[in-house]
Amino acid sequence: MKQKLLFTLMVTFLISCGGKQDDEQKTQLTPVEEQTLYDRAKQLFGALPDKMPGSENDTEALIELGKKLYFETKLSVNNTQSCNTCHDITNGMAGVDNKPLSPGAIEGKIGTRNSPTVFNAGFQFAQFWDGRSPDLVEQAKGPILNPLEMAMPDEKTVEKTIAAIDEYKEMFNKAFPNVKKPITFHNIAVAIAAFERTLVSKSRFDDYVNGNRDALTVQEKKGMKSFIDNNCIMCHTGPLLGGSLYQKMGLINPYENTEDLGRYEVTKLESDKYMFKVAMLRNVALTHPYFHDGKVEKLEDAVKKMAWLNLGKELPDNEVADIVAFLNSLTDKNLENRKQAKK
Amino acid sequence: MKQKLLFTLMVTFLISCGGKQDDEQKTQLTPVEEQTLYDRAKQLFGALPDKMPGSENDTEALIELGKKLYFETKLSVNNTQSCNTCHDITNGMAGVDNKPLSPGAIEGKIGTRNSPTVFNAGFQFAQFWDGRSPDLVEQAKGPILNPLEMAMPDEKTVEKTIAAIDEYKEMFNKAFPNVKKPITFHNIAVAIAAFERTLVSKSRFDDYVNGNRDALTVQEKKGMKSFIDNNCIMCHTGPLLGGSLYQKMGLINPYENTEDLGRYEVTKLESDKYMFKVAMLRNVALTHPYFHDGKVEKLEDAVKKMAWLNLGKELPDNEVADIVAFLNSLTDKNLENRKQAKK
Numbered sequence: 001m002k003q004k005l006l007f008t009l010m011v012t013f014l015i016s017c018g019g020k021q022d023d024e025q026k027t028q029l030t031p032v033e034e035q036t037l038y039d040r041a042k043q044l045f046g047a048l049p050d051k052m053p054g055s056e057n058d059t060e061a062l063i064e065l066g067k068k069l070y071f072e073t074k075l076s077v078n079n080t081q082s083c084n085t086c087h088d089i090t091n092g093m094a095g096v097d098n099k100p101l102s103p104g105a106i107e108g109k110i111g112t113r114n115s116p117t118v119f120n121a122g123f124q125f126a127q128f129w130d131g132r133s134p135d136l137v138e139q140a141k142g143p144i145l146n147p148l149e150m151a152m153p154d155e156k157t158v159e160k161t162i163a164a165i166d167e168y169k170e171m172f173n174k175a176f177p178n179v180k181k182p183i184t185f186h187n188i189a190v191a192i193a194a195f196e197r198t199l200v201s202k203s204r205f206d207d208y209v210n211g212n213r214d215a216l217t218v219q220e221k222k223g224m225k226s227f228i229d230n231n232c233i234m235c236h237t238g239p240l241l242g243g244s245l246y247q248k249m250g251l252i253n254p255y256e257n258t259e260d261l262g263r264y265e266v267t268k269l270e271s272d273k274y275m276f277k278v279a280m281l282r283n284v285a286l287t288h289p290y291f292h293d294g295k296v297e298k299l300e301d302a303v304k305k306m307a308w309l310n311l312g313k314e315l316p317d318n319e320v321a322d323i324v325a326f327l328n329s330l331t332d333k334n335l336e337n338r339k340q341a342k343k
Numbered sequence: 344m345k346q347k348l349l350f351t352l353m354v355t356f357l358i359s360c361g362g363k364q365d366d367e368q369k370t371q372l373t374p375v376e377e378q379t380l381y382d383r384a385k386q387l388f389g390a391l392p393d394k395m396p397g398s399e400n401d402t403e404a405l406i407e408l409g410k411k412l413y414f415e416t417k418l419s420v421n422n423t424q425s426c427n428t429c430h431d432i433t434n435g436m437a438g439v440d441n442k443p444l445s446p447g448a449i450e451g452k453i454g455t456r457n458s459p460t461v462f463n464a465g466f467q468f469a470q471f472w473d474g475r476s477p478d479l480v481e482q483a484k485g486p487i488l489n490p491l492e493m494a495m496p497d498e499k500t501v502e503k504t505i506a507a508i509d510e511y512k513e514m515f516n517k518a519f520p521n522v523k524k525p526i527t528f529h530n531i532a533v534a535i536a537a538f539e540r541t542l543v544s545k546s547r548f549d550d551y552v553n554g555n556r557d558a559l560t561v562q563e564k565k566g567m568k569s570f571i572d573n574n575c576i577m578c579h580t581g582p583l584l585g586g587s588l589y590q591k592m593g594l595i596n597p598y599e600n601t602e603d604l605g606r607y608e609v610t611k612l613e614s615d616k617y618m619f620k621v622a623m624l625r626n627v628a629l630t631h632p633y634f635h636d637g638k639v640e641k642l643e644d645a646v647k648k649m650a651w652l653n654l655g656k657e658l659p660d661n662e663v664a665d666i667v668a669f670l671n672s673l674t675d676k677n678l679e680n681r682k683q684a685k686k
Contacts, residue, residue, distance in 0.1 A: 036477060039396070039468075040468055043468060043587060044581075044587060044588075125382075125386060134375075134379060231588060231589065231590070233587075233588055234577055234578060234590065237580055238386065238387075244386060244387060245387075245574060245577060246574065247577065251594075271656060313614060
């Protein structure tokens, strides 16, 4: 026991004396490394577009209606929940509720997967962790009727509830001109989706990719280099750094939570077991806890774990720290001054 | 034995009677499937740019010089080989020699890895199978001095050889104005790279991504869908469908040829064992044989094998056929009428 203590003390001493990690973090990249990194960032990721696909047809009236509906608690069975309850975009929240799984409107009910952020969601190739909805419109319909979420009994009840509110009549008429009966379940989702298409969330990383090389710190750039060199880019590519393909959770080493079969639940294909949509990493520093089951609280642990599960790598702590620094540069500029939430 | 024969005959009979595969291939995609596929193709791949990075500074004089040097057999020790010998761009060749490994200038010598195509090479993030050169200039220097390739003894000899040819003096002066002694080993590579940057090779796939939905056949589109849905896009992404990251050859199931350690030879990192640059798939139908060791002759076998090695999937024959059809749509339009080389 004494020997173990002595050893621990020695190791601690050696680590504190070394200071190598600190020095490395301060080391500037060479001009050639800078240029190479910049070229690859442009090639692999690119900046986020200003507009979301489909937004070209969104009118102000439609967006305004969608916004009201997004915050509408009457869309839940007991008037307790709106879209914003689980995908909170107010008070500096990053479009999530920061809970592992989200409680539903009915007491005691709880969702089965972590609520993903609504920011930039419409840039993704599919919606939900298992991609079961192709777009924001179909996505918006899900939670309203899901008994574990907003728990409305059926589409007709939703339509009646909204139609009974005077204010909506005029708004729907403006948003859907020349439509005889505009208040339909589908149109509610269409409007919500239009509002969600305005939730484009840009970060310092976009400034960097657009040419401002000083938008990222040295450590953030080194983290991006680690992120690229360690092949995180295999799945986390494109301007969202994710949201463009499905991947097996535990590609190399199996994930311990084997309950959720992922996309298999949609397709019933054996090859889709444990496949999930690759999470986009935009705003990831603020959207803890992590993974489809929300089982990992800290971003550094999520990075370490993913490297082990899907790349078969045990990343050293300094690389993890660099990658986490890089991931922080993907935070919305308006949210960046918010303190990184509970660690 | 008789029983086995009977069984084989029965299976053959059932397959020929079925005709299901043929019907499937003729089935049109629904308008929604068409749109989804198109959106994903744009997002995941995108069209090839018209110009290669760095080409904005290439003058006509530099390109002309580079072209002459590209075909210059005096760059090999016994005047037998030029760049074009292994990366043949004449007579409908797709920038390769279609040999598993390439014989060198010195009889009996042979290269250690399959010669990759020069078409579109400058769009890649690094050069050589192991990425040991960052760009075309550094790449061009390699084979000239490699004893297994053009086998020139040293840089000075190369410079003297070229300087002794009158025609080059004027060409170098034009290509490198205001440079006192322009004929250097480095400048030879600079000129060759400038010529190679003109070798942008576009295909019907680019027409499709640029908006001509009819540029691909139904089977090619279905093949693209299989290519995406089976996660080939995990590595084969971007406008080259590859050439943007390293990946382990045998990510899920080990590759049987364990001799070549790939990028490990460059970095000596354990994690780089069997890592190779992901091959771009532009012109892949014409660049057989396949893989870094050129061990696979047919494209369908390469598709099957990669699916097994890196995705852990046994693809059914009809999906392989569709994917191969899609890969054929990546062939340079000028080369497309060339008969697909020996099967």
